[in-house]
Amino acid sequence: MDIMAAARAIFLEKGYEEAVMSEIAARADLVEGSLYRFFDTKHGLLIAVVEACYEEILADYDQQLAGISGVRNRLRFMIWRMLVAMQDNPDLGRLVYRHILPEANYLSTRIYELNREYAAHIDNIVTEGITAGELRAETPMWLVRQLIMGGIDQLTWRHRMGLGDFDAAQTADEMTDFIYRGLAAGGHPDDVAARLEATSRDLSTTATQLASMLGPQNVYTETKKSD
Amino acid sequence: MDIMAAARAIFLEKGYEEAVMSEIAARADLVEGSLYRFFDTKHGLLIAVVEACYEEILADYDQQLAGISGVRNRLRFMIWRMLVAMQDNPDLGRLVYRHILPEANYLSTRIYELNREYAAHIDNIVTEGITAGELRAETPMWLVRQLIMGGIDQLTWRHRMGLGDFDAAQTADEMTDFIYRGLAAGGHPDDVAARLEATSRDLSTTATQLASMLGPQNVYTETKKSD
DNA sequence: GAGCCTTAATGAGCGTAACTCATCAACGAA
DNA sequence: TTCGTTGATGAGTTACGCTCATTAAGGCTC
Numbered sequence: 001m002d003i004m005a006a007a008r009a010i011f012l013e014k015g016y017e018e019a020v021m022s023e024i025a026a027r028a029d030l031v032e033g034s035l036y037r038f039f040d041t042k043h044g045l046l047i048a049v050v051e052a053c054y055e056e057i058l059a060d061y062d063q064q065l066a067g068i069s070g071v072r073n074r075l076r077f078m079i080w081r082m083l084v085a086m087q088d089n090p091d092l093g094r095l096v097y098r099h100i101l102p103e104a105n106y107l108s109t110r111i112y113e114l115n116r117e118y119a120a121h122i123d124n125i126v127t128e129g130i131t132a133g134e135l136r137a138e139t140p141m142w143l144v145r146q147l148i149m150g151g152i153d154q155l156t157w158r159h160r161m162g163l164g165d166f167d168a169a170q171t172a173d174e175m176t177d178f179i180y181r182g183l184a185a186g187g188h189p190d191d192v193a194a195r196l197e198a199t200s201r202d203l204s205t206t207a208t209q210l211a212s213m214l215g216p217q218n219v220y221t222e223t224k225k226s227d
Numbered sequence: 228m229d230i231m232a233a234a235r236a237i238f239l240e241k242g243y244e245e246a247v248m249s250e251i252a253a254r255a256d257l258v259e260g261s262l263y264r265f266f267d268t269k270h271g272l273l274i275a276v277v278e279a280c281y282e283e284i285l286a287d288y289d290q291q292l293a294g295i296s297g298v299r300n301r302l303r304f305m306i307w308r309m310l311v312a313m314q315d316n317p318d319l320g321r322l323v324y325r326h327i328l329p330e331a332n333y334l335s336t337r338i339y340e341l342n343r344e345y346a347a348h349i350d351n352i353v354t355e356g357i358t359a360g361e362l363r364a365e366t367p368m369w370l371v372r373q374l375i376m377g378g379i380d381q382l383t384w385r386h387r388m389g390l391g392d393f394d395a396a397q398t399a400d401e402m403t404d405f406i407y408r409g410l411a412a413g414g415h416p417d418d419v420a421a422r423l424e425a426t427s428r429d430l431s432t433t434a435t436q437l438a439s440m441l442g443p444q445n446v447y448t449e450t451k452k453s454d
Numbered sequence: 455g456a457g458c459c460t461t462a463a464t465g466a467g468c469g470t471a472a473c474t475c476a477t478c479a480a481c482g483a484a
Numbered sequence: 485t486t487c488g489t490t491g492a493t494g495a496g497t498t499a500c501g502c503t504c505a506t507t508a509a510g511g512c513t514c
Contacts, residue, residue, distance in 0.1 A: 143378075147374050150374070248471075260493060
């Protein structure tokens with residue numbers, strides 16, 4: 001077993017401080033000193049491990065996102081996806097929130113990079129919504145981003161601490177609902193009509209996709225680029 | 228100088244791990260071993276110190292709140308007050324977010340108690356707004372609470388890490404604005420457009436869920452089929 | 455195959471810091 | 485003066501991250 005695999009197993013199982021370097025070395029069939037040929041420090045090893053996990057877990061969410069249409073649905077997917085990741089990996093979450101995010105060198109980490117990408121996706125979705133007239137133009141996007149990410153942190157905190165669980169789908173629903181209401185253009189009839197139109201358009205697209213999956217030959221039908 | 232004062236000075240100045248018990252003892256004109264007559268462990272001492280700080284800083288915010296009327300204004304005050312506290316005490320914030328909140332014994336802490344009181348105030352304000360008909364009755368209060376607290380965490384993170392500052396008043400304004408819009412009662416409940424919109428929105432969400440269930444992670448590529 | 459050189463692994467050891475415990479000083483009572 | 489009790493003391497103990505001189509291994513030249 002190589003160092004990364006051994007370290008991952010022990011970090012996830014015991015947490016950062018309880019994990020001792022000698023045990024990681026032993027599980028990797030090495031001696032303690034040899035670890036320091038590959039990783040400068042215990043914390044450096046942790047960062048490498050968490051980066052690897054993070055990358056696996058959030059692997060292709062952007063490709064999945066590409067298959068989802070509609071501002072609201074896309075927003076919901078982003079929230080739901082992160083909630084599920086947190087729900088499935090509480091151990092990893094603990095490591096991240098306790099020993100990665102609060103460290104000074106977090107900003108030079110790949111994890112920071114990945115979090116920025118996630119945030120950028122949210123920004124893009126909101127921007128799309130604004131240009132489509134579906135969302136208010138004055139929306140401070142940084143605030144939306146921070147509220148979503150901070151909210152996810154809070155909402156998953158109890159589960160991460162081993163106290164109770166949560167329903168990812170339902171939580172995503174309610175959170176999306178609230179955020180969207182804060183984002184949505186005002187209650188003028190025109191705006192409502194625009195949103196109605198956008199929603200039914202999304203519905204049509206999704207239904208088409210659905211139909212293509214359920215169809216006899218299960219053939220993919222090109223639905224986009226129609227204009 | 229007594230132990231608490233010495234510990235507070237050193238914890239705030241150097242952070243948790245850099246603070247060493249022998250130095251705290253020295254500043255309190257004691258010897259290291261004597262600390263353990265009064266506090267079982269280093270972390271126990273930290274908790275005592277942070278509790279004291281917390282209580283001083285958030286001393287009489289509820290009295291100030293009592294002088295503010297209007298759901299929106301009261302909500303803004305709560306947000307603003309916490310933002311200012313975070314802005315004025317970044318060192319304390321670091322201790323709290325890194326070494327108090329993530330610990331297993333946090334729930335048995337006075338700090339947890341104080342946070343609950345803060346959250347309860349937010350709940351009360353929202354409840355008032357609902358009974359006054361100003362806010363939507365279906366509002367999930369737990370969500371609002373979590374979004375606000377998580378958002379404050381995120382928004383103050385950079386400053387806590389020593390990177391840049393923020394304008395507490397303006398941030399509070401924008402945050403309140405967004406949250407309130409999510410909370411505010413829309414048109415009449417029997418407004419046809421609103422009902423229609425809600426229904427088609429739900430339908431769209433359901434269809435998206437359906438699609439992702441049918442094609443596991445393949446909503447977008449159903450182009451090739453392997454026979 | 456013999457000598458040599460570069461590179462990688464070893465494990466004994468160091469430094470530090472939280473925490474403990476046998477000891478001892480201070481002080482009141484006999 | 486002597487004894488008993490209380491509470492501070494500081495010299496350990498332990499644990500763990502990290503280092504470094506030494507040794508083994510694997511390829512390259514003659």
